[in-house]
Amino acid sequence: MLSGNLKYISNMERDLLSKFLKVYWLRPGLALWRSIETDTIQKAIRNISIAKQEKNLQILNPAIDLGCGDGIFSWMLWGGNFDIGFDCYRTRMSSTAQHINYKTKKPCFFFDTGLDMDFNSLKRAKNIGAYKKYIQADMLSLPFKNHSFNTVFCNGVIEHQQDLTAILSEIKRIIKPYGRFITTVSVECFRKYLFYYPLTMKRRRLGFTTIGNIALKFDEGRGESHIHCYRPEQWKKEFGKAGFEVLYYKRYLPKHIIQLWDTGLRILSPLSIKVANLLDRFGLRIPIKGISIVLMRLLLNKHYKNRTGTGGFILLFSRSK
Template identity: 25%
Template sequence: MTEGGRRTAEPLPTEMELLADLSRLYKIQPATALWRAVEIREVLKAGLPTGRGLDLGCGDGALTGMILRYAGERPELDGLDYDHGEVRVAERRGVYRRTFCSGSEDMPLEDSSVDFVFSNSVLEHLTHLDATIAECARIIRPGGNLIATVPAPAFQTLLKAQGRTGAAREAYVTTMNARLAHKNYLDAAGWAALLSKHGFAGCSATPYFNRAQVERWEKLSAMTAGVLQKLGATNALLYRMQRLTRSDDRSAGGLLETNRGIARWSRHWARIVAGGVLDNPGTDDRYGCLLVSARKP
């Protein structure tokens, strides 16, 4: 059976089913798990191309490994990330044929060497977005594809901002963007223009992450990373804490994996987190994220 380009004999997992898996991956990050559950189902609906691909901003490879478990015909992937620690973990995970530690604006790959580039929640963080898209165009073969998930400008307007208005709301959104390290918010037209500039054609932008899901994510984020930030935690410290919860990141210690209470909590909170917002298309016509795709002629 083929569904949305995905070759498989099994039905697509629901967002709730994905959340159950993601709760074990993001043990102390319920907000992230909720976001990824919606996002990954959108990726699976669209389907990854076959052939040789590059996972741009691969991190430790855990999330892509989950996508590949649910996907039908598996592509042959390389992984690229600028973080040495993440790349070391990705190497041990066995998801990738090769891994590269490099910035995205100067990739150590040959011209026309991959059939596609996949990037999940990465492009919004990049300072050199234009140069990165140019590099993607360079390494993708004619007829190949670029697929990316990104937040849209509407993400900022869908935030409830804890009831703030005016300048107070603007300050809240600025703080949120700094914590998330979001630097780029392009709408569908903006992505079409940028990709066209670098020779891509047939740009599409599928919206996902509806108002109710954004609002639930925001509440969960405020209860977790938001509280820690108010107590003085930096982005670097939050990131370190996230790595400490990984069962297979021995370089970071994997300390919390030995805590059975944490492990039990990670199995049970998923059903509480969902609260009716998953597997629900919503009624608002605004969405916080886009799945962007384009083809290199």
């Protein structure tokens, strides 16, 4: 009989790429990233449980999702799903639009609390019912008592923070003794894997500042915003200094996946959103979206399956000492 976290993922939908394309149909590169990320985390939980390390790494409430954004990733990580009528891009164009009518399947597990600095992101998270509590706060000053949570989840957030020591110290403070800290972060090769950022640096070194500045505009700060890009061994050291023991880690997202994410349709995204909203007037949005999902899945499925190469991101399961 399955126990603990394994029961949450044993019967989840396996076509994760289609699942995320339904949400991020105008950003297929992001859908590819999130589907691989979800698969990596789910497989880690499954493998750890089967290896009987579950007692060490089991995800328990009270739990918090730090830097939760709109809550969509946490919702879908634990098996939540939406029908084709759900559209996060329409919501971003309208402050009154609601997700809640488009939910099709609730997740098997919820983090109790979602925390983010952005009010609008938290509002969207509340619209889908992603958490029980929604907190707007700075991660450098978390509004919780010491030892408040059994589990802290933090997906692609702490590498963006200038003061890594302070962030890890705050996370350590709010976790109970032997609590679980699950996070994803960029590693040493991430910036090299990007398409625009290396182009920017190379052109500037050669003196082509105009071309470099154009490339930097397309980069949109992705390279420079990932402040901490360390090898796994260095991440383990940083976590160790903060009072965490890394019990498991796994690299994911090889170069070709990150470059697809960095290019894709991202540059055209603002225009695509406007066109997609215009389609609503003619009742064509959902039919066009359906066709787009099928085509993008055909194009991206080979990349989803081919994950060979050194990953530019890493998943870390840690325990508070």
